[in-house]
Amino acid sequence: MAPQPDNADHDPIALVDWYRSAGVDIAVGEKPVDRFAAQAARRAAPARPAAQRTLPDRDNRPGREPAARMPAPPTPNSPALKAGQADMTPDDARAIAASARTLEDLREKLEAFDGCGLKFSATQLVFSDGNPQARIMLVGEAPGREEDLQGKPFVGRSGHLLDRMLGAIGLDRTRVYIANSVPWRPPGNRAPTPVETELCLPFLRRQIELVRPEILVTLGGPAANAVFGEHIAITRARGQWRDLTIGDHHMRALMMLHPAFFLRQPASKRNAWRDLLSLKKAMEAHDDATHSPT
Numbered sequence: 001m002a003p004q005p006d007n008a009d010h011d012p013i014a015l016v017d018w019y020r021s022a023g024v025d026i027a028v029g030e031k032p033v034d035r036f037a038a039q040a041a042r043r044a045a046p047a048r049p050a051a052q053r054t055l056p057d058r059d060n061r062p063g064r065e066p067a068a069r070m071p072a073p074p075t076p077n078s079p080a081l082k083a084g085q086a087d088m089t090p091d092d093a094r095a096i097a098a099s100a101r102t103l104e105d106l107r108e109k110l111e112a113f114d115g116c117g118l119k120f121s122a123t124q125l126v127f128s129d130g131n132p133q134a135r136i137m138l139v140g141e142a143p144g145r146e147e148d149l150q151g152k153p154f155v156g157r158s159g160h161l162l163d164r165m166l167g168a169i170g171l172d173r174t175r176v177y178i179a180n181s182v183p184w185r186p187p188g189n190r191a192p193t194p195v196e197t198e199l200c201l202p203f204l205r206r207q208i209e210l211v212r213p214e215i216l217v218t219l220g221g222p223a224a225n226a227v228f229g230e231h232i233a234i235t236r237a238r239g240q241w242r243d244l245t246i247g248d249h250h251m252r253a254l255m256m257l258h259p260a261f262f263l264r265q266p267a268s269k270r271n272a273w274r275d276l277l278s279l280k281k282a283m284e285a286h287d288d289a290t291h292s293p294t
Helices: 012-021 035-047 079-087 090-098 103-112 145-150 157-167 194-211 221-228 259-264 266-291
Strands: 136-140 176-180 215-219 241-246 249-256
Touching (some): 090 103, 090 194, 103 194, 136 194, 136 221, 176 194, 215 266, 221 241, 221 249, 259 266
Parallel strands (some): 136 215, 215 249
16 A cells, blocks of 8 residues: 555645545445444344344443444335345346346346445446447456446556557457456455355356357456356466357357456566467457358
8 A cells, every 4th residue: 555645634635545546435434334244133133023133232341442333224115125136146137137138238237236235336337348249258357446437347557458458469449349247346446256246147148148259258367267157277277268158159268367467467468468369360260261162
């Protein structure tokens, strides 16, 4: 974390800018809140009389302030619980995603989906960018701060690098389609939890089915894990091609490192170049096969 600026006491704007650079993007209160305790309280609440639903102080040792009491569980009319969606399962998400007949329909269903808690801390849904008719689809992990503000994937520093990488082999955003395995920004740019990823995965899979790319490129380990449904050591698996079937659609898939990895370790960019050349070769081979005489 960057050191606090010397003029922070006299310049509130400088202090706010420092907090922003440190990843603080929302004010939630002066005291920490134990969300796990709140979740446990909600689960236990139906089995206990209403008069006993308050949580006791967890730490009343001398010399320490009592722990803050958790807020009351959400009411049935609260946004997070409307239509019973707070208790949604991956099966529910799969049923909703499968009912989408177009990309716009899928986007609308995601906008209305309240089953993933990330929706309530994010600024907006980050659905996609690029050309839905493209032969190549790129899949990342989750939006960052800039993506959350603009509503498009890969528009921050990683996105600018990705644009240059695509340009090196003659591609741009008019010739690819870009999405994320999780469409809402996790608070503070943390990694999505397995539960959050599992709830969002049916929408990504349906998105792939509707786009029907010839080649799918996963960017980073989490995206590869989500797409292939297994734990993948991306530093060893990068550059590998696999056959992939989602629904009734078959395609070739290439695993690459995330552009953010190259920002942290510029010396590894040679691996990106190798993978990009492999992608270009696959595109050219497909063109040759398509235009060859029968």
